[in-house]
Amino acid sequence: MLSLNDVFLTYSNGNTSVQALAGVNLKIEKGKSYAIIGPSGCGKTSLIFLMAGLIAPTQGEVFLHEMKVVKPHRGTALILQEYGLLPWKTVWENAALGLKLRKVPEQEIADILGQVFEELELTECIDRYPNQLSGGQKQRVALARALSLQPEILLMDEPLSALDALTRENLQEVILRLIKKHRITSVLVTHSIEEAVYLGQEIIILSARPGKISAIVANTEQGTEGYRHKMSFYAKCTEVRGLLEVHCQSDDRLLQKQ
Numbered sequence: 001m002l003s004l005n006d007v008f009l010t011y012s013n014g015n016t017s018v019q020a021l022a023g024v025n026l027k028i029e030k031g032k033s034y035a036i037i038g039p040s041g042c043g044k045t046s047l048i049f050l051m052a053g054l055i056a057p058t059q060g061e062v063f064l065h066e067m068k069v070v071k072p073h074r075g076t077a078l079i080l081q082e083y084g085l086l087p088w089k090t091v092w093e094n095a096a097l098g099l100k101l102r103k104v105p106e107q108e109i110a111d112i113l114g115q116v117f118e119e120l121e122l123t124e125c126i127d128r129y130p131n132q133l134s135g136g137q138k139q140r141v142a143l144a145r146a147l148s149l150q151p152e153i154l155l156m157d158e159p160l161s162a163l164d165a166l167t168r169e170n171l172q173e174v175i176l177r178l179i180k181k182h183r184i185t186s187v188l189v190t191h192s193i194e195e196a197v198y199l200g201q202e203i204i205i206l207s208a209r210p211g212k213i214s215a216i217v218a219n220t221e222q223g224t225e226g227y228r229h230k231m232s233f234y235a236k237c238t239e240v241r242g243l244l245e246v247h248c249q250s251d252d253r254l255l256q257k258q
């Protein structure tokens with residue numbers, strides 16, 4: 001569905017340049033869920049932005065349905081860490097923003113949002129403003145806005161990292177349920193090993209900057225009943241942690257050890 005072919009990305013600011021990604025090859029298959037994990041600054045957000053068509057690779061190509069990605073695509077929804085809510089608009093208006101931009105008729109917006117709000121248990125918050133919501137509720141509004149667009153592919157950049165542990169687990173359940181129910185292809189960037197293992201059918205491990213794919217871990221039990229409490233879940237977390245330790249030390253840390 002989505003593929004990155006030998007992608008390199010270098011940011012240039014005047015006479016300094018930063019190589020963020022080097023030689024990334026990746027295939028995202030329809031209906032599957034992926035988690036991307038790697039050290040801070042290794043290029044995870046850059047990778048998500050490339051998939052979303054918000055930035056272009058310096059070298060290599062990104063394809064969606066075999067068409068080169070050169071701008072954001074209608075079927076792609078993106079959720080960022082900072083929720084992206086407008087403080088002067090109500091929850092309902094914030095969630096309706098994407099549909100309004102697409103000029104969807106009011107009645108249709110009401111039908112779509114009504115259902116999404118019920119699924120996300122947000123109905124009681126409809127008339128509130130973002131500053132009257134908890135972090136978890138704000139994140140659910142961001143999720144509602146993305147889901148209302150009925151995306152083919154949902155890209156999420158650390159969407160839950162600002163939340164406390166229990167709210168976070170609760171929203172992981174919500175995301176899992178929704179992507180399964182709507183058969184959405186999803187790519188989630190996270191710093192949390194447990195979150196990657198809970199939500200990713202495939203776990204993509206990036207090396208320290210410039211980010212390269214150092215391993216892809218198949219996680220066949222992902223999404224099965226009660227996975228979080230099984231021994232196999234802990235074993236998978238240990239496997240991912242081991243790979244991160246081997247592949248993801250930055251050059252500075254390696255130098256210090258020598």
Ligand SMILES: Nc1ncnc2c1ncn2[C@@H]1O[C@H](COP(=O)(O)OP(=O)(O)OP(=O)(O)O)[C@@H](O)[C@H]1O
Pocket residue numbers: 011012013018019020039040041042043044045046047209
């Ligand atoms: N616009 C930019 N100009 C210059 N350098 C940038 C720009 N955006 C990102 N970078 C650099 O590129 C590298 C990768 O950044 P990116 O945001 O993709 O990392 P990340 O893996 O998402 O990090 P984090 O885990 O901290 O969110 C970093 O070293 C960052 O400083």
Ligand SMILES: [Mg+2]
Pocket residue numbers: 044045046157
């Ligand atoms: Mg980032």
